[in-house]
Amino acid sequence: MTHDKIAVVDFGGQYAHLIATKVRRLHVLAEIRQPDDPIEAFAGFKGIILSGSPSLSAFGEDDVYTKAIYDLDIPILGFCFGHQEIAKHYGGAVVHGGREWGYADLHLTSPHRLFDGLAAVEQVWMSHYDSVTAIGPDFVELGYSSLPGESAVQHRYAAIASDALRRYGFQFHAEVDDTLHGSEMIANFVLGICGCRPSWTMEQFIAAEMAKVRDQVGDGSVFLLVSGGVDSTVAAVLLGKALGPERLSLLHIDNGLMRRGESQAVLTMLRELGLGAQLNFVDASDDFLAALAGLTEPEAKRRAIGDTFVRVFEREALRLGIAEHLLAQGTIYPDTIETGGTKRADTIKTHHNRVPIIQEMIDAGKVVEPLAELYKVEVRELGEKLGLRHDAVWRHPFPGPGLGVRLLCSTGREDREGFHEVEPALAVVAAGAGAGLRLTVLPFRSVGVKADLRAYEHPVMISGDSDWEDLLRVAGTVYKTVPGINRCIWNLGGAAPETLRVLAATMTRERLDLLREADAIVMDGLRRHGIYHEIWQCPTVLVPLEIDGRGRELVILRPINSERGMTATPYRLPDALLGELREALLALEGVSGLALDLTTKPPGTIEWE
Numbered sequence: 001m002t003h004d005k006i007a008v009v010d011f012g013g014q015y016a017h018l019i020a021t022k023v024r025r026l027h028v029l030a031e032i033r034q035p036d037d038p039i040e041a042f043a044g045f046k047g048i049i050l051s052g053s054p055s056l057s058a059f060g061e062d063d064v065y066t067k068a069i070y071d072l073d074i075p076i077l078g079f080c081f082g083h084q085e086i087a088k089h090y091g092g093a094v095v096h097g098g099r100e101w102g103y104a105d106l107h108l109t110s111p112h113r114l115f116d117g118l119a120a121v122e123q124v125w126m127s128h129y130d131s132v133t134a135i136g137p138d139f140v141e142l143g144y145s146s147l148p149g150e151s152a153v154q155h156r157y158a159a160i161a162s163d164a165l166r167r168y169g170f171q172f173h174a175e176v177d178d179t180l181h182g183s184e185m186i187a188n189f190v191l192g193i194c195g196c197r198p199s200w201t202m203e204q205f206i207a208a209e210m211a212k213v214r215d216q217v218g219d220g221s222v223f224l225l226v227s228g229g230v231d232s233t234v235a236a237v238l239l240g241k242a243l244g245p246e247r248l249s250l251l252h253i254d255n256g257l258m259r260r261g262e263s264q265a266v267l268t269m270l271r272e273l274g275l276g277a278q279l280n281f282v283d284a285s286d287d288f289l290a291a292l293a294g295l296t297e298p299e300a301k302r303r304a305i306g307d308t309f310v311r312v313f314e315r316e317a318l319r320l321g322i323a324e325h326l327l328a329q330g331t332i333y334p335d336t337i338e339t340g341g342t343k344r345a346d347t348i349k350t351h352h353n354r355v356p357i358i359q360e361m362i363d364a365g366k367v368v369e370p371l372a373e374l375y376k377v378e379v380r381e382l383g384e385k386l387g388l389r390h391d392a393v394w395r396h397p398f399p400g401p402g403l404g405v406r407l408l409c410s411t412g413r414e415d416r417e418g419f420h421e422v423e424p425a426l427a428v429v430a431a432g433a434g435a436g437l438r439l440t441v442l443p444f445r446s447v448g449v450k451a452d453l454r455a456y457e458h459p460v461m462i463s464g465d466s467d468w469e470d471l472l473r474v475a476g477t478v479y480k481t482v483p484g485i486n487r488c489i490w491n492l493g494g495a496a497p498e499t500l501r502v503l504a505a506t507m508t509r510e511r512l513d514l515l516r517e518a519d520a521i522v523m524d525g526l527r528r529h530g531i532y533h534e535i536w537q538c539p540t541v542l543v544p545l546e547i548d549g550r551g552r553e554l555v556i557l558r559p560i561n562s563e564r565g566m567t568a569t570p571y572r573l574p575d576a577l578l579g580e581l582r583e584a585l586l587a588l589e590g591v592s593g594l595a596l597d598l599t600t601k602p603p604g605t606i607e608w609e
């Protein structure tokens, strides 16, 4: 069955993914396209939505993209930057300035089917620097914006349309929930103007994907690595249904980077799911630790883990006599986009599903990826439809490289690169932060993301007491204004550290055991306080930083809210839980301090490496 589908052009940030998820919720397939994709990549769509952009301006080299899309005879709707591009392309004018940020009211001045069923004044969300000041001859203004609750014109051309050309633009972001009826507006475009039939349902996805898998695998068999995470588990169940458990060889590798007791729990769960027929297990922790020995640089560690996975499964495949099988992976849609998929971005982090050897196998048609079209929330929906237990479907995501990206390693050399620039800028923020707070740059780095690019930069530690909102405000000021900083953590140990010492530390079993212990304490605390399912993830990170000579490791907690894992905000843990964690974690032998990560993504990524 072919579906009617919408192309969403990704002008950066996470807007395009949000738009795509909103379209998919209407049971219409949406696919992401890059701005410089060739025009052929836009064939077969019933409509196009141009996303906004976090950094682009409708001026200069940023507005170079495949403009041949405007020659296509299908409807196009633009949001924010996309709206400005449409206005400009058809003879309108865009200027720098006229910034609006936050809630606004949209006052509809001409009735239009884009706003069918909506009121004359609608709450919308604005976030723009440039503004449309004139529209071309084919266009009409559908509405203007005002400050919330007022009626004076703040901005003309908040929504524009040309029904003759079938081109439309919204200055506001219809895809965010702060635009109260944004989903209705998107539905009016997708189902109404583009005439898409809502055929993309989970039931049909299951049927179509099973047929696709059977087609690709023929009468062969498939080999799948199962980590126990949601994605590989759902993939296993789907493949098992499509091929039968006897044609699905599962391998769970204990890479030594798993959580405490995780491997046994995974094996039990897979057996309970009826997938025990060809379930294999190997403890390869020695291989992984050997490959990681002495490595400290995050990308080198990720590569070593990815390569070792491949080596171990090649060895095991030979041992199990399944080397001819196709390789299956639980790769999901964002994974294919975050690494290298986005032409505008360099590699933020190498995804272990996309290391070069795997890429070669993909190119040779030897890899089956039944979830590659789905977002996480859709994988979870699929899991529930396939009968997985609620807690298996809703467990926190756990990265493929496991604790390997949460256990920072160091040569012991202090990394003070750029401190001469950081320290004066930090002093300025500190002066405005209030007397009770001290800010310290830490002499090591972690991975983050700024303007879609990898940022390997220093964290700042805030010490002292203040209320949560104030801490977030100070943290935000630090990572937004101080160059070379991509994270802020709050020292839960109290006073600012007098001495800081980075210690030489590599990936050892002892350090991993300590991290496992700390992680188990944190996970147990989240469950006991009934907030495990309220948050997206809570990595516990260990850094070989000695504070005041108390121990060797600094423990950092990273509880976050997120929708798709592509952006995130810090989650406020209850005070009672923080108190318990402080007591339990600081009591662990080898732990010198405890801190809480206050960083949004961007500029910090969820994982520290």
Ligand code: XMP
Pocket: 349, 350, 351, 352, 353, 397, 398, 399, 400, 401, 537, 565, 566, 601, 604, 605, 606, 607, 608, 609
């Ligand atoms: P970051 O750290 O990039 O993480 O903000 C976004 C989400 O992806 C998970 N993550 C990974 N998952 N393999 C995975 O399967 C990986 O290499 C990987 N790196 C990060 C991370 O836990 C978060 O949910």
